[in-house]
Structure formats: C-alpha cells, structure tokens
Amino acid sequence: xxxxxxxFLLFLFFFxxxxxxxxxxxxxxxxxATFDKKLNNEISGISYSNTYTNRIYIHNDSGxxxxxxxxxxxxxxxxxxxxxxxxxxxxxxxxxxxxGKDDCLFIGDIGDNGHRRDFLNIIVIKEQYKFPKILRPxxxxxxxxxxxxxxxxxxxxxxxxxxxxxILTKSGSELPKLFTLPHSTWIKxxxxxxxxxxxxxxxxxxxxxxxxxxxxxxxxxxxxxKKFIVLNYNNAFEFNxxxxxxxxxxxxxxxxxxxxxxxxxxxxxQQEAITYTPSGDLLYTTERVGFLAKPHLYKVFCHPEEG
Numbered sequence: 382x383x384x385x386x387x388x389f390l391l392f393l394f395f396f397x398x399x400x401x402x403x404x405x406x407x408x409x410x411x412x413x414a415t416f417d418k419k420l421n422n423e424i425s426g427i428s429y430s431n432t433y434t435n436r437i438y439i440h441n442d443s444g445x446x447x448x449x450x451x452x453x454x455x456x457x458x459x460x461x462x463x464x465x466x467x468x469x470x471x472x473x474x475x476x477x478x479x480x481g482k483d484d485c486l487f488i489g490d491i492g493d494n495g496h497r498r499d500f501l502n503i504i505v506i507k508e509q510y511k512f513p514k515i516l517r518p519x520x521x522x523x524x525x526x527x528x529x530x531x532x533x534x535x536x537x538x539x540x541x542x543x544x545x546x547x548i549l550t551k552s553g554s555e556l557p558k559l560f561t562l563p564h565s566t567w568i569k570x571x572x573x574x575x576x577x578x579x580x581x582x583x584x585x586x587x588x589x590x591x592x593x594x595x596x597x598x599x600x601x602x603x604x605x606x607k608k609f610i611v612l613n614y615n616n617a618f619e620f621n622x623x624x625x626x627x628x629x630x631x632x633x634x635x636x637x638x639x640x641x642x643x644x645x646x647x648x649x650x651q652q653e654a655i656t657y658t659p660s661g662d663l664l665y666t667t668e669r670v671g672f673l674a675k676p677h678l679y680k681v682f683c684h685p686e687e688g
Contacts (some may be wrong), residue, residue, distance in 0.1 A: 404683035416676040426475035428655040478539025489537035536600035
C-alpha cells in the first residue's frame with residue numbers, strides 16, 4: 382500500500398498537467414453583479430449550469446422556504462422556483478452534475494449547527510430550459526454519516542465524471558471531514574431508506590497553509606474533475622487532485638503532497654458560496670446583507686487573457 386501511494390505521489394509531481402492547472406489570477410477578484418437583497422438575503426449556495434449558457438443557480442440559507450433561484454451572471458433575471466412538498470431545514474450548498482442521461486441540480490439540506498439531525502437530505506432536480514414556479518424534485522435522498530456522528534456541513538459537490546456526491550463538513554473543534562455517496566447508490570435511492578455517506582478522509586488546511594482557518598463554507602469540483610476548491614471566510618484553496626482517484630486512500634495525506642494554491646479573494650463578510658464556471662474561472666458571493674453589506678457577485682479570472 383505504501384508503495385502504491387509513493388508511486389501516485391511521484392506521478393503527481395512529475396506529471397501535474399495530467400490533472401488540472403491551478404487558478405493564477407493576475408489581479409484581484411472583480412465585482413460583476415449584485416443580487417436583489419430582498420430576494421437573496423442569505424445566499425449560501427451557488428452553481429453554474431453546464432447546459433445553459435450564462436445560467437447560474439443560487440439558494441438562500443436556513444429560515445427560508447424550500448426554493449432556489451434561476452438567474453445569470455448579470456442578474457438580469459432572477460426567477461424563484463419552489464420545491465413542492467418539501468420543508469427546508471438548512472439549505473447550505475448546491476451543485477450541478479450528471480444524473481443518468483441528464484444534468485441535475487443538487488441542493489444540500491445538510492446544515493446541522495446543533496448536531497441533532499438523524500439524517501440529511503439531498504434534493505435532486507432535473508435541469509430544464511424553463512422551470513415552473515413550483516416543481517416536484519426528481520429525488521429526495523436521505524443520508525447519514527457512516528462514522529455514526531452528526532456533523533455540520535456547508536459544502537457539497539458532484540463529480541462531473543463519475544456523478545459521485547461529496548459532502549465536506551464545516552468543522553469546529555475537529556478537522557473537516559470529506560464524505561462521499563457513489564452515483565450507483567444515489568441514482569437508485571428510495572425515499573424510505575437512509576444511505577450511508579462513506580468517510581474519505583480529513584482535510585487539514587492548517588497543515589498546508591499557515592494560519593488557515595479550519596471552517597470550510599463551500600466547495601466545488603472543476604468541470605473536468607481534475608481539481609477542486611474549498612472556501613472559507615478569508616480565501617479559497619485549490620487542489621490539483623481528482624477526488625475520484627482517492628476514495629480509498631487518506632485524503633489528509635494526499636493533500637499534504639499534492640500541488641495546491643491559495644486563491645486570494647476580495648474578502649466578503651460571511652462568504653459561503655463558490656463555483657467554477659465552465660471555462661474554469663470562479664464565482665463567489667456572500668451570505669451577509671445589511672446597510673454596509675450587499676449580496677455582490679464576484680468573479681476570479683483564472684486565465685489572465687480573459688480579464
């Protein structure tokens with residue numbers, strides 16, 4: 382096993398372009414739009430559509446109804462869609478990914494500040510050109526962590542190649558933990574059953590980046606699946622690693638030996654949502670609104686020629 386890990390790490394070192402090229406912005410993040418704070422007063426999830434050009438999805442945090450918004454990067458439209466027959470406990474993150482022959486929107490009702498929930502919910506909605514004002518979800522997947530504990534989480538992503546689902550805990554006194562649910566399991570999920578999220582490993586940013594806060598507020602996997610990014614209240618951190626290749630290994634160990642980079646952001650108060658664009662750039666926004674804080678949408682141009 383040790384020999385296999387060493388070979389894998391050597392592969393990462395000598396052939397980094399087999400994975401994803403990390404974001405190298407030449408200037409600070411740029412504000413490109415501002416959401417309507419009456420509608421979007423606590424944004425905690427954002428995702429970019431792979432199917433419809435310039436379309437993004439967002440949702441509010443706890444205290445809102447079970448709904449999401451369909452908009453674009455200039456917020457020229459902002460259509461609210463209610464999810465029929467569902468009560469939101471604590472929506473925290475979302476992603477677009479494959480679900481059979483279609484692309485679906487995955488909304489993670491995964492917040493658990495009190496560590497009291499017996500199970501979590503993943504709402505799956507098929508993408509469509511025009512959403513009705515109210516719709517029934519394609520699936521409601523009930524999950525729980527296989528370590529037998531309750532965890533608060535604000536990060537969810539779907540691997541674009543495998544369709545596997547990932548949830549990363551926010552942390553507190555413990556290290557953030559990455560869990561997964563295979564596509565082969567959730568695609569056949571029965572609403573009467575609760576499915577185990579398998580532990581992949583710990584992610585300790587402080588071991589890699591000095592003084593990096595433990596609390597992670599969002600994550601996303603790149604469109605090619607070859608890298609992923611995590612967000613906290615200060616910056617974003619990108620890893621040149623395909624998560625599909627490390628399900629059976631120690632993520633903590635691999636992260637320490639994987640090409641990685643801190644992406645400096647224009648810091649927003651309580652930033653809790655980040656997504657890749659199809660071209661590999663980054664969009665992020667904030668949960669906090671008020672007199673001095675507005676729900677601005679920022680873009681990080683990872684390719685200088687696009688700036």
